[in-house]
């Protein structure tokens with residue numbers, strides 16, 4: 001038999017613009033691919049069943065795309081990272097593979113696992129080739145003049161822009177059809193567990209659909225993005241966070257498409273494209289932070305001095321927030337969107353997260369864990385970054401006394417109250433202006449709860465609690 005090379009898929013469940021897969025397919029040898037379902041690990045990380053379902057569907061879809069190129073994909077269920085490490089060593093040995101390919105993951109445990117895998121491979125005489133695909137610029141490569149990582153977005157963005165232009169080459173093609181791998185007689189051909197997962201009613205797990213979604217956004221919505229992106233009632237953002245988090249799409253594909261339609265410009269150009277590109281740079285920023293400050297993976301505050309804040313232990317209020325029963329229609333509608341769609345609009349994530357951490361003074365880590373469980377785009381770097389930004393414990397230039405007023409936010413960004421009516425149908429019968437803050441009688445009539453906390457009281461309580469930090473630096 002011709003020994004194959006082994007390609008290990010992780011959060012890169014795609015065949016296009018996949019640098020590790022591309023390199024593996026260039027070796028002139030058959031490619032065998034593997035991916036693991038690490039159910040215990042997922043449970044320990046609090047990933048919800050809907051996301052697991054979607055990941056499994058994405059693996060099944062990948063299986064078919066690879067099969068069409070004569071690349072078998074082994075889908076193995078293992079308990080945890082230790083078991084996946086052992087299975088990699090097993091398959092390298094059993095197949096006689098001398099090369100292992102994968103794209104890097106950046107979370108602490110994943111990095112630790114990969115160090116061990118590389119050690120095992122070296123002991124087996126296997127060459128490991130690793131690639132960066134989750135960011136356009138590899139974490140650790142964008143630093144200030146002192147060679148230190150940036151702690152604030154704006155200077156990071158400037159430095160990123162300076163290097164990103166030359167790095168933004170065309171996305172890699174999918175591998176060509178390979179010479180078929182002849183499964184050796186002494187090895188039983190494993191049956192991959194491509195059990196048909198339930199199809200999500202709202203989200204696709206197919207790479208082709210992700211490409212189409214990107215193209216539709218670029219064609220139809222990107223131009224107005226800067227004007228419309230903050231209004232949750234408009235379908236104005238890309239919703240690509242879900243395919244990005246599964247790795248159905250790469251940031252390079254997104255950036256490359258945006259730049260092509262922005263007259264070749266990564267920085268500047270049309271406002272809609274520029275604003276959208278900036279959001280992708282936020283995504284990069286949070287990944288770079290995660291690598292530079294690995295304690296973020298342990299959910300420590302980015303600003304350690306904020307660990308002195310005395311968060312309230314209020315399980316009933318937390319449950320009301322989770323279930324969308326706070327009596328603040330915009331917050332409740334946001335939470336309902338999360339529960340129903342597995343996704344929440346960015347403006348609402350900020351409103352809801354700030355409400356939990358400031359008005360209810362509940363630890364951002366509780367909110368982070370809840371989002372992680374229900375968001376289909378759940379991603380440690382961006383979720384942690386977003387929560388710490390909202391709670392003023394993170395990488396944010398704004399001072400801690402910036403506290404959104406949820407009622408003003410509601411009137412500004414859902415002026416017609418249509419979004420509220422969609423997700424809190426009990427309030428749909430009210431005139432649009434009353435949906436933001438129904439009076440007592442309206443609440444009783446609609447069976448809608450009274451506000452869990454009075455705005456100015458909650459605001460003052462947060463200011464008092466954060467006051468221990470002294471003047472913001």
Ligand code: FAD
Nearest residue numbers: 237238239240241279280283346349378379382383386387
């Ligand atoms: P678009 O507006 O179309 O933006 C394009 C892409 O840019 C997104 O798909 C996303 O990859 C990236 N992006 C946009 N905004 C941000 C941002 N503020 N930070 C980082 N990347 C961004 N994003 C996640 O992908 N996963 C999370 O778990 C997550 N948790 C969050 C939690 C909180 C409390 C907050 C405030 C934000 C969180 N975000 C998270 C960031 C942001 O809300 C989502 O990326 C965005 O709403 C996804 O919708 P979209 O794809 O339509 O975005």
